[in-house]
Amino acid sequence: MPIRHILQTTGGLMLLCAVASGAQAADKVVLLQGGSIGTAQVAAGAEAYLDNCAGCHGEDLRSVNSNAPDLRGPTFQYSWVTKPLEETFHKIITTMPPGMTGEIDPETYAQIVAYILNFNGVEAQEDGRFPQTAEEVAPMDLVIQ
Amino acid sequence: MLGQMTGRLRGGLTGVALGALACLAPVAGSGAPVTQETLLDPAPQDWLQWRRTFDGWAHSPLDQITKENVGSLTLAWGWAMLPGSQEVVPIVHDGVMYIANPGGSVQALDAKTGDLIWEYRHETPEGFREGMMNRGLALWGDNVFIATPDAEMIALDTKSGQIVWQTTIASREVGKSITAAPIAVDGKVIVGVQGCFRFYEEKCAVVAFDAQTGAQAWRTDTVQREEGDGENTWGGQPWLLRGGGDVWTTATYDPDLDLIYIGVSQAKPWSRLSRGQDGDSLYTSSTLALDPKDGSIQWYRQYIPGETNDMDEAFEHILVDIDGEPSYVNMGKLAILWRGSRVDGTPLPAFDMGLQDQIDLNADGTFATYRDGKIGELGVPVMLCPSTTGFRAWRSMAFNPDTRAVYVPMSINCDEAVVYGEVEMVEGGGGNGKFAENRIAHPDDPDHLGRIAALNIDTGALLWEKRLRTPANTGMLSTDTGLIFAGDWDRNFWALDAQTGAELWRTRLPQAAQGMPITYEVDGVQYIAIPVGTGGYSWSTSVPTQLAPEVKRPEGGNAMMVFALPAQPS
Known part of the structure; x- marks a missing residue:
């Protein structure tokens, strides 16, 4: 079936719109319900992200490696907002960076996740703090408004 | 003696800081130069290239370790490797083992004792x-070759570890990288380029260098550039927007036909919906048969025209005769054993292992059609078996000429909700176009994420299979004594009976078996080497971590572990 024909079906168009709005996620308010991120954590996380993550996920959180997803835009919407944050956090602390998980300490993981959340629209607070364990992340929810 | 060594540099340096830190010790073996004749007929005790011989069998003639005595294998020595993503195969020549580490550093070790001879950082x-x-090394002349993650080809002196020459393979500035081991053929060292993830003018390619000088001998892009009135198989898309065609496996070589065979991955973004065109997109999802003298494409065979779900057919080719004719077999992520003529690529009937749910085949071994719903729609979740990990990927098969079976290391899982979307169709845009995934166990076998299968290449008959809780996580090693060595993510390493799959020996490793086991001999003793480690492509770490959460393993720890039979009292 020609691609254009597929795209012209009603369902295809509707879902394309959904994707397009997801690409604007960073411009919308993203709430971290049941938790917070700290301003200092975000600043430290930006540096730690460049050192440990950008090699595959890109300096601008757009992936540069086919095994690594984007961490912004529609991928953030589909793969972070729609899944339990605890699950995503657990995956990060147990598998990232590939082959180097033992090299990163728990607070650095928390800072990196705080940075990713902030990049995608979660507001940082002076007294905010993103936790270090999946158990503490479990009550938290990401919501786009 | 430790000392900073300065390499002699004749290649095109690009401002990369270089260093070779060498620790010199007595060198085992004579280290005779490696020639085409050596590679064509390697000494039984050597393992000179990634699958041992040009035909890709990973089958050793060594016969000291047998079905009867394998049960008493014991640790001979180990060597901790640098941290990072591990999928390596060591090579051994004249009693020296050469190991490529994550990041591109190399060590030469006494293969008998594990003593360090030199190290290149x-x-x-x-x-x-x-x-x-980095998946491994190649040997030619007095040099060992590494193609680094930052896309440099470096020739190191096998005796000292000093740089003989260094040159740039591709532009790391636009994401190009190398993971595969090079292959040395008739004075050229040849490797594939990957990293064609975003859209740039520079494409992925197979590149050859003069082994003595480092001068580029030829470069063959894996994306077709039509000429004149030639057909545009990319749906009219301009050159810039043709992504993918990555090469991440080493070639095999037929000396009689003088052809190398190498696999090319699918197009990017992965979905033809994201690409915005449903053309065949040559030479993606294909085998290229190249003349090693000039890189010219002698024939190609595309397995899935316009592939749309990241189902690589990009892996090793095993060269065999089928019904007396020069043939090859290969298997990609869908666990379909493709077979064909290595003279011209003419297909032979293929064997689908029955696990995939995406495509149908014609009786002659060619692609027929995608099944309903498996091309999907943008933004709509689709279920796919396998997931993008593939039922098999980087872990290479072995071939045993007695059973005429390939031994297939498998990772069994599906994806219940792949979501593809649009990508930016501009220079520097692109990407894989996948917005979401949710990997699950295979509905037909929910308790097993791995399998080792023995598949007869003439009939497609399954000789045996061994189902595993976690993925089979190593290449396969076959020996003339009817043994198959293989390991899994759960730190098991086995010797199996090639005919029956019976477990003849097992040990528990300190970390996941991850890489390619080999066997070699020094001073009359046969050794089995197995890499262990973490990271890895094809989601080697995240899938078992998520889908078999009860299986625990250490966080880090890359190493080479070497086993042998206990020393006999003299």
């Missing part, structure tokens, strides 16, 4: 992530 450019994967 590769320094990547500032900002380049440490610990990126």
Whole structure:
């Protein structure tokens, strides 16, 4: 079936719109319900992200490696907002960076996740703090408004 | 003696900081130069290239370790490796083992004792992530060759570890990288380029260098550039927007036909919906048969025209005769054993292992059609078996000429909700176009994420299979004594009976078996080497971590583990 024909079906168009709005996620308010991120954590996380993550996920959180997803835009919407944050956090602390998980300490993981959340629209607070364990992340929810 | 050594540099240096830190010790063996004749007929005790011989069998003639005595294998020595993503195969020549580490550093060890002979420390450019994967090395003349993650080809002196020459393979500035081991053929060292993830004018390619000088001999892009009135198989898309065609496996070589065979991955973005065209997109999802003298494409065979779900057919080719004719077999992520003529690529009937749910085949072994719903729609979740991990991927098969079976290391899982979307169709845009995934166990076998299968290449008959809780996580090693060595993510390493799959020996490793086991001999003793480690492509770490959460393993720890029979009292 020609691609254009597929795209012209009603369902295809509707879902394309959904994707397009997801690409604007960073411009919308993203709430971290049941938790917070700290301003200092975000600043430290930006540096730690460049050192440990950008090699595959890109300096601008757009992936540069086919095994690594984007961490912004529609991928953030589909793969972070729609899944339990605890699950995503657990995956990060147990598998990232590939082959180097033992090299990163728990607070650095928390800072990196705080940075990713902030990049995608979660507001940082002076007294905010993103936790270090999946158990503490479990009550938290990401919501786009 | 430790000392900073300065390499002699004749290649095109590109501002990369280089260093070779060498620790010199007595060298085992004579280290005779490696020639085409050596590679065509390697000494039984050597393992000179990634699958041992040009035909890709990973089958050793050594016969000291047998079905009867394998049960008493014991640790001979181990060597901790640098941290990072591990999928390596060691090579051994004249009693020296050469190991490529994550990040591109190399060690030469006494293969009998594990003593360090020299070490080359590769320094990547500032900002380049440490610990990126390197799958192995090649030998030619007096040099050992490494193609580094930052896309440099480096010839190191096998005796000293000093740099003989270094040159740039591809532009790391636009994401190009190398993971595969090179292959040396008739004075050329040849390797594939990957990293065609975003859209740039520079494409992925197979590149050859003069082994003595480092001069580029030829470069063959894996994306077709039509000429004149030639057909545009990319749906009219301009050159810039043709992504993918990555090469991440080493070639095999037929000396009689003088052809190398190498696999090319699918197009990017992965979905033809994201690409915005449903053309065949040559030479993606194909085998290229190249003349090693000039890189010219002698024939190609595309397995899935316009592939749309990241189902690589990009892996090793095993060269065999079928019904007396020069043939090859290969298997990609869908667990379909493709077979064909290595003279001209003419297909032979293929064997589908019955696990995939995406495509149908014609009786002659060619692609027929995608099944309903498996091309999907943008933004709509689709279920796919396998997931993008593939039922098999980087872990290479072995071939045993007695059973005429390939031994297939498998990772069994599906994806219940792949979501593809649009990508930016501009220079520097692109990407894989996948917005979401949710990997699950295979509905037909929910308790097993792995399998080792023995598949007869003439009939497609399944000789046996061994189902595993976690993925089979190594290449396969076959020996003339009817043994198959293989390991899994759960730190098991086995010797299996090639005919029956019966477990003849098992040990528990300190970390996941991850890489390619080999066997070699020094001073009359046969050794089995197995890499262990973490990271890895094809989601080697995240899938078992998520889908078999009860299986625990250490966080880090790359190493080479070497086993042998106990020493006999003299």
